[in-house]
Amino acid sequence: MKFVFNHYNYNVLDLEKSMAFYEAALGLKEVRRKEAPDGSWKLVYLGDGVTDFQLELTWLRDRKEPYNLGENEFHLAFTVADYDAAxxxxxxxxxxxxxNPEMGIYFINDPDNYWLEIVPEKK
Incomplete structure (x- = not known):
């Protein structure tokens, strides 16, 4: 039996703002979406156009307060060929x-304060 990564989820307060951020900052685009018939939730899956891995953004209509991210010790990581330009x-x-210049990495945060690690592509 083999398990393969499929997607990872972040819950967001402003779906359109988050989608715009992920496209502008990381080039992620919507690849599919699911919506509740009553409009109470939306799931939008973003992809990088290279791998099959997807980031699921979950929006809940009734959620108004920011999500508790604890100490924000979890994150997604992205590699990039032109680290300096990124x-x-x-x-x-x-x-x-x-x-963290010593490690040669840095982190960005999205509109909901989720952290995303940027790592230079290994050559």
Missing amino acids: HEKHKEMGCICFE
Whole structure:
């Protein structure tokens, strides 16, 4: 029996704002969506166009307060070929929340404060 990664979920307060962020910051685009018949929830799956892995954004109509992310010790990681250009883009967007120059990585945060690690592609 073999298990394969499929998707990871983040719950978000403003679905459109989150989708715009993920496209602008990381190039992720909607690949599919599910919606409740009564409009109480939406699931939007974002993909990178390269791998099969997807990020599921869950929006709940009745949720108004921010999600408790604890100490935010969990995250998704993305590799990028042009690390310096990515860093400059995220700096301009104002979304870099932590840098670790010794490790050669940095983190950005999305509109709901989920952290996303940016790692240079290994050559």
